[in-house]
Amino acid sequence: MAFRHPDRDQIRIEDVLSALGNGVRLAVVRVLDVGGExxxxxxxxxxxxxxxxxxTHHWRVxxxxxxxxxxxxxxENLLVLRREDxxxxxxxxxxxxxxxxxxxxxxxxRERAGSAA
Amino acid sequence: MAFRHPDRDQIRIEDVLSALGNGVRLAVVRVLDVGGExxxxxxxxxxxxxxxxxxTHHWRVxxxxxxxxxxxxxxENLLVLRREDxxxxxxxxxxxxxxxxxxxxxxxxRERAGSAA
DNA sequence: GCGACTGTTCGACAATCGCGGTACAGTGCA
DNA sequence: TGCACTGTACCGCGATTGTCGAACAGTCGC
Numbered sequence: 210m211a212f213r214h215p216d217r218d219q220i221r222i223e224d225v226l227s228a229l230g231n232g233v234r235l236a237v238v239r240v241l242d243v244g245g246e247x248x249x250x251x252x253x254x255x256x257x258x259x260x261x262x263x264x265t266h267h268w269r270v271x272x273x274x275x276x277x278x279x280x281x282x283x284x285e286n287l288l289v290l291r292r293e294d295x296x297x298x299x300x301x302x303x304x305x306x307x308x309x310x311x312x313x314x315x316x317x318x319r320e321r322a323g324s325a326a
Numbered sequence: 327m328a329f330r331h332p333d334r335d336q337i338r339i340e341d342v343l344s345a346l347g348n349g350v351r352l353a354v355v356r357v358l359d360v361g362g363e364x365x366x367x368x369x370x371x372x373x374x375x376x377x378x379x380x381x382t383h384h385w386r387v388x389x390x391x392x393x394x395x396x397x398x399x400x401x402e403n404l405l406v407l408r409r410e411d412x413x414x415x416x417x418x419x420x421x422x423x424x425x426x427x428x429x430x431x432x433x434x435x436r437e438r439a440g441s442a443a
Numbered sequence: 444g445c446g447a448c449t450g451t452t453c454g455a456c457a458a459t460c461g462c463g464g465t466a467c468a469g470t471g472c473a
Numbered sequence: 474t475g476c477a478c479t480g481t482a483c484c485g486c487g488a489t490t491g492t493c494g495a496a497c498a499g500t501c502g503c
Contacts, residue, residue: 348490348491350491376492376493377492377493377494378493379492379493379494379495380491380492380493383490383491383492384491387490398499400499400500400501401499401500401501402500
């Protein structure tokens with residue numbers, strides 16, 4: 210299919226932030242960050258939910274904002290985090306976001322455990 | 327008036343990112359980051375545009391997401407960036423975003439200068 | 444108290460978002 | 474060649490967003 214991706218220089222932090230300011234898409238990036246090969250359904254299954262057409266929408270947002278590469282390969286679409294480009298344009302941003310997301314998770318788990326006790 | 331602000335522990339990175347994933351609000355944060363006292367109209371004037379009611383909406387988003395404090399003082403509303411809280415919860419995030427925004431600006435200026443030449 | 448000033452609230456509006464269903468297109472395999 | 478599989482395209486839906494104008498509320502200074 211060959212998708213249009215923004216060049217590294219065309220990435221705008223505003224777009225990156227609004228792309229990642231969504232739980233589903235942030236979760237996608239966290240999945241992609243751990244590495245390994247991912248196609249759309251594998252991520253979809255990892256996240257547990259959502260229809261294919263919904264994810265197609267999220268892929269587009271992540272792609273257009275320059276957060277991921279989406280490369281057709283056979284009948285699949287390989288998904289890759291554009292870490293190099295993002296790190297080059299915004300040093301430390303991705304790491305801060307990802308570890309922030311992990312911190313939120315940990316805090317929320319502690320809260321749930323606390324309120325359950 | 328006394329606004330409801332989230333505690334430091336109630337801040338969610340998802341909310342912060344979507345709050346900052348908007349040009350106007352990102353610009354507000356950049357203005358607040360340089361320091362000094364700011365009330366609503368001073369920021370409004372610095373940004374040049376937009377109606378008061380529009381900004382009231384943006385204040386709410388920034389406030390609810392935990393990015394700014396908004397404290398009534400006399401007939402004004404003092405606006406302060408919650409840098410300490412954000413740095414504590416998400417080390418490096420704010421700096422990465424702010425320098426990223428500056429980098430975008432610089433790059434865009436270079437592009438405009440290049441296309442004009 | 445009156446007027447100027449600051450900022451909120453409310454209502455409206457178009458645009459976009461997030462989500463899903465259905466249909467379709469491309470690929471691989473038997 | 475036919476079928477299973479992967480993912481997109483298109484359409485529709487309700488909810489949210491960004492914007493604004495008008496009206497209101499609190500505060501300061503005269």
